[in-house]
Amino acid sequence: MTAAGVTVALLAASAPSSTPSPPPPQPPPQISDADVQRAVDRLDGVVRAAMKRTGTPGVAVAVVHDGKVVHLEGYGVRKVGGKARVNADTVFQLASVSKPIASTVVSGAVGVEGWAEPVAPNLPDFRLKDRWVTSHVTVADLFAHRSGLPDHAGDLLEDLGYDREYILSHLRYEPLAPFRASYAYTNFGLTAAAEAVADEKGVPWEKLAADTLYEPAGMDSTSSRFEDYENAENRAWGHVQTQDDSWKAEFVRDPDAQSPAGGVSSTARDMSVWLRLQLADGKLDGEQIIDAEALQRTHWPETVSNPPGSPGARTGFYGLGWNVSYDDAGRLRLSHTGAFALGAYTNVTMLPGEELGIVVLTNTSPVGVADAVALDFFDIAETGKVSRDWIPLVDAVYQQQEDAARSETDYAHPPSNATPAQDADAYTGTYENDYYGKAEVVADDEGTLTLRLGPKPQSYRLTHYDGNTFSFVTAGENAVGRTGVTFSEDGKSFTVEYLDAQGLGTFTRSGPAR
Numbered sequence: 001m002t003a004a005g006v007t008v009a010l011l012a013a014s015a016p017s018s019t020p021s022p023p024p025p026q027p028p029p030q031i032s033d034a035d036v037q038r039a040v041d042r043l044d045g046v047v048r049a050a051m052k053r054t055g056t057p058g059v060a061v062a063v064v065h066d067g068k069v070v071h072l073e074g075y076g077v078r079k080v081g082g083k084a085r086v087n088a089d090t091v092f093q094l095a096s097v098s099k100p101i102a103s104t105v106v107s108g109a110v111g112v113e114g115w116a117e118p119v120a121p122n123l124p125d126f127r128l129k130d131r132w133v134t135s136h137v138t139v140a141d142l143f144a145h146r147s148g149l150p151d152h153a154g155d156l157l158e159d160l161g162y163d164r165e166y167i168l169s170h171l172r173y174e175p176l177a178p179f180r181a182s183y184a185y186t187n188f189g190l191t192a193a194a195e196a197v198a199d200e201k202g203v204p205w206e207k208l209a210a211d212t213l214y215e216p217a218g219m220d221s222t223s224s225r226f227e228d229y230e231n232a233e234n235r236a237w238g239h240v241q242t243q244d245d246s247w248k249a250e251f252v253r254d255p256d257a258q259s260p261a262g263g264v265s266s267t268a269r270d271m272s273v274w275l276r277l278q279l280a281d282g283k284l285d286g287e288q289i290i291d292a293e294a295l296q297r298t299h300w301p302e303t304v305s306n307p308p309g310s311p312g313a314r315t316g317f318y319g320l321g322w323n324v325s326y327d328d329a330g331r332l333r334l335s336h337t338g339a340f341a342l343g344a345y346t347n348v349t350m351l352p353g354e355e356l357g358i359v360v361l362t363n364t365s366p367v368g369v370a371d372a373v374a375l376d377f378f379d380i381a382e383t384g385k386v387s388r389d390w391i392p393l394v395d396a397v398y399q400q401q402e403d404a405a406r407s408e409t410d411y412a413h414p415p416s417n418a419t420p421a422q423d424a425d426a427y428t429g430t431y432e433n434d435y436y437g438k439a440e441v442v443a444d445d446e447g448t449l450t451l452r453l454g455p456k457p458q459s460y461r462l463t464h465y466d467g468n469t470f471s472f473v474t475a476g477e478n479a480v481g482r483t484g485v486t487f488s489e490d491g492k493s494f495t496v497e498y499l500d501a502q503g504l505g506t507f508t509r510s511g512p513a514r
Contacts, residue, residue, distance in 0.1 A: 020300055020301065020302055022296075022300060023299075023300055023301065023326075023332065024330065026330070026331060026332060026352065026353030027329055027330050027331060027353065028353075029353060029354050029355070030329060030331075030354070030382075031351070031354045031356060031381050031382060033065075033066070035381050035382070035384075036063075036065045036070065036356060036381055037070075038380060038381065038384065039377050039378075039380040039381035040063060040070050040071045042380055043061065043063070043071055043073075043373075043377060044073070044075075046373055046376045046377065046380075047059055047061060047073075047075050047373055048075065050368075050369045050372055050373055050391060051075060051076055051369070053391060054364075054367045054368065054369055054391065055245065055246065055247055056076065056247070056362055056363075056364050056367065056369050057076050057077050057078075057079070057080050057239055057247055057363055057364065058074070058075065058076040058077050058078055058079075058086040058090070058236050058362065058363040059074070059075040059076055059086065059360065059361065059362050059363075059369065059373070060073070060074045060075070060086055060087070060088060060090055060092065060236075060267070060268035060360075060361045061073055061075075061268060061358065061359065061360050061361070061373065062088070062268040062269070062271050062272035062275065062358070062359045063272075063356075063357070063358045063377070064272055064275040064276050064279060064355075064356070064357050064358075065354075065355060065356045065357075066355045066356075067276060067279070067280060067355065069272045069276070072088045072268055072269060072272055073088065073268070074086035074087035074088055074090055074268065078090055078234070078235065078236045078237060078363065079236075079237040079239075079249050079363075080237075080239060080246075080247050080248065080249055084234075086236060086363075087234070088267060088268045088269045089221060089234055089267050089268075089269055090234050090235065090236050090267060090268070091221055091229055091232040091234060091235040091236065091265050091266065091267055092235075092236045092265065092266065092267070092344065092346065092361040092362075092363060093229060093236075093238065093253065093255070093264075093265050093338075093340065093343075093344040094262075094264045094265060094266055094338050094344070094346050094361070095255075095262050095338030095339050095340045095344045095345070095346055096187075096261065096262050096336060096337065096338040096339065096346075097264070097336050097337070097338035097346045097347070097348050097359075098224075098259070098260065098261055098262050098263055098264035098338065099143075099190060099260075099261055099262075099321040099322075099336060100278075100298070100321040100322050100334075100336050100348065101209075101213070101264050101266075101274065101321075102143075102190065102194050102209070102260040102261065102264075102321055103143055103298040103319075103320045103321030103322070104213055104274070104277070104278070104290055104295065104298070104321075105194075105208060105209045105212045105213050105260075106139065106143070106193075106194065106197050106320075107282075107290050107291060107294035107295045107297070107298055108212040108213060108282075108289065108290040108291065108294070108295075109197055109198075109201060109208055109212050110139075110197055110200075110294075111291050111293075111294045112291070112293050112294045112297055114139060114197065114294075115138065115139050115140040115143075115294070115297060115320065116138050116139075116140060117138060117139055117196075117200075118135065118136060118137065118138055119137055119138065119139060119142060119192060119193055119196040120134050120135055120137070120196075122196040122197070122199045122200040123168070123192060123195060123196040123199055125165070125168065125169040126168055126169070126171070126192055126196070127169075127171070127172040128147065128148070128149070128171060128172060128174070128176060129172055129173065129174060129175060129176050130148075130176055130179075133147070133148060133176060133179045134172075136179070137179070138193075139193040139196065139197060140193075140302065140320060141179075141180065141193075142186075142189040142190055142192055142193035143190050143193055143298075143302075143320040143321055144183075144302035144303050144318055144319065144320055145183050145184055145185050145186055145189065145190070145303065145305070145318055146179075146180050146181075146182065146183055146302065146303040147176075147179065147186070147189050148176035148177045148178060148179045148180075148182060148184075149171060149174055149176065149177075149184060149186045149188075149189045150174055150175060150177070150184055150186075150501075150502050151184040151185055151186070152184075152185065152186060152187065152478070153171060153174045153184075153186045153188060153189065153502075154167045154168075154170070154171060154174075154186070154187065154188030154189075154258075155187060155188070155258075155477070155478050156436075156478055156498075156499055157170065157435075157436070158188075158257045158258060158477070159475075159476035159477055159478050159479075160436065160437075160453050160454035160455070160458065160476075161454040161455050161456050161458065162257070162437070162454070162455055163257055163455075164191065164195070164256070164257045164258070164259075166455070167188050167191075167257060168188060168191065168192050168195065170434075170435055171188060171189070171192065173434055173435045173504060174502060174504075175502055175503070180303075183303045183304060183305045183318060185305075187258045187261035187262055188257075188258060188261070190260060190261045190321070191257075191258050191259070191260050191261050193260075194260030194261075195260070205224065205259060205260055206223070206224040206225050206259060209224045209260075209264075210223070210224070212290075213274075213289070213290070214270075216287075216289050217273050217274065217277060217284055217289055218273060218284075219266065219270040219273055219274065220270070221266060221267045221269070221270050222264065222265070222266040222267070222270045222274075223264070223265055223266075224259045224260070224263055224264050225256065225259070225263075226254045226255060226256045226259075226263060226265075228265065229265035230252070230254075232265070235265075236361070236363035237249040237252075237343070237363060238251060238252065238253060238340060238342055238343020238344050238363055238364070238365075239343050239363055239364045239365070240341070240342060240343050240364070240365050241364070241365060241367070247364055249343070250343075251342040251343055252342075253340045253342040253343060253344065253477060255340075262338070262340075266361075267361075268359060268361060271348070271359040271361070272359070275348070275350065275357040275358075275359060277289055277290065278295070278350060278352075278357065279350060279352060279355045279356075279357055281295060281296065282294075282295045297320065298319055298320035298321055298322060299319055299322060299324065299332065299334055299352065300319055300320075300324070301317030301318070301319055301324045302317065302318060302319050302320060302324075303317065303318050304316070304317060305317055305318040305323070314326065314327075319334070321336070322334045322335070322336060323335045323336055331351055331353050331354070332351070332352055332353060333349070333350070333351055334349070334350045334351075334352065335347070335348060335349040335350070335374070336348055337366075337370065337371055338370075339365070339366040339398070340365065340477060341365050341366075341402075341477050341478070341479070342365065342476075342477055343363065343364060343365050344362075344363065344364075344365075345362045345363075345364055345365060345366040345367070345369065345370045346359070346360065346361050346362065346370050347359070347360045347370040347371050347373070347374045348360075348374075349374040349375075349378065351378070356381070358373075358374050358377050358378075360373045360374050366394075366395075366398045367391075367395055367398075368390065368391035368392065368393075368394035368395035368398070369391065371390065371394045372390035372391045372394055375390045375394075376390060405478075405480045405498075406480050406481050407480065407481070407482065407483055407484060407497055407498070409465075409484060409497075411463070411465050411471035411482040411483070411484060412471075412482055414464070414465045414466055415466055418464075418465065418466040418467070419466055419467040420467075421464045421467070421468065421470070422468065422491075423447070424443035424447040424448075424449060425443070426487075426491050427441050427443075427449055427468075427487055427491065427494075428441050428442055428443050428449070428512070429441060429509050429510075429511060429512050430509070430510050430511045430512070431493070431494065431507035431508060431509050431510060432507065432508055432510045433504070433505075433506065433507045433508070434504075435504045436453065436499060436504065436505070436507070437454070437455065438510075439451065439452060439453050439507045440452040440457065441462075441494075448461065448462075449461075449462040449470065450462065451472060451485060451496075453496075458475070460472035460473070460474075460475075462485060465484065468486060468487040468488070468489065469484055469485065469486045469487075470484070470485045470486075470487075471483060471484050471485065472485065474498055480498050483496065483497045483498035484496075484497040485497070491509065492508065492509045493506055493507060493508045493509060494506070494507055495507075
């Protein structure tokens, strides 16, 4: 074992166990049938007000209480400019609400013991940067985002067009934080765990999800394949906000590479079935669809995801595909939000001790609506009134995340005393990167440079900024506006700023331009 491996092993030994203790029993229910009905009666108004305020084109909502669907409704239109209405059977992309669905599938496929299984034996091409961690990381570790992989590891590879196989085989280049002693949200870490479970069963993940959950539960409009969403006659189109704050159906997000983490599509009706199953310990109409003990295990806090910011604040946890928290009464609250910047925004929230849950599906990039509708609903059920204006608070969180990812350099406005660039042929050529693969810099007849990245090269026009630094406008789910491209003085390499957060963004010249 290397010195680094010894260090990681010692850290893991002092870290929390991979099998946490069960949480305390839930207190008696505190929300009455009348309380729930009060919240349901006001739900139409809550949804319509949020849609009017934000311009959100379409929403679908399902509420389950005490084993029954007490609200199931669609609002608005499936696509801006169209007349087709959203209803309970409109198919939406779920984005990261796919994660608690994936943990449901894993629970049904492998039971309690399967969560503790190492991933590597069932996924031969899977390796992390440290050999010891590779051999010890389990399905639960990756579902709980405590493997040590950095935040959103692999997502930029997906944006460049790489498939699941390539991305999972290249996680080995990502630096690692302490194993089981750190939290970082990773779509492709979770995807690797799900893929290992499917490989052990000898079927693709998409079939495992259908065989284990969707078909037995009668979730006939739910799929883990993008093709099924794309071909659905009654589907909601994703929308992004334009500069004048209107909504446009401009992009179609294909999340197949990270299907277990973000690739499920479903309807409010199907999601109400899944809520019933979740709140009934894996049963539907008296039939045990998912093992109860394995499903309950997904609800346990596994790692600290949100340390308290003040003495009076509560710790936020992450379970197995769930955000896990407890209120002042000790009640367990499970939730997850899904968001595609290219046009999907969803929320699921449950109070298992109250046998109460809500799913909110919307067809826009995140602007606060999905979370706010769920928060308003529980506020009204618990106290009879909304505790605060949730939309701007939630929206501000997304804006902060978006702003934090942007470059501190304003590449759109070069300095007035900028140093001229060298001749184009000083930069043109083919380049290699172990993580991001091949790149090419080419020039047109006027010397304008274009950077080509990805397996099916995506072209980015380079704009000169200063000296050997250029910029281009990023694209895709994780776009960050303009980013810098800086060539070395000797012309042997260049670094792409937004690809370099983990020190992986430098490409080395391998030959002349073709």
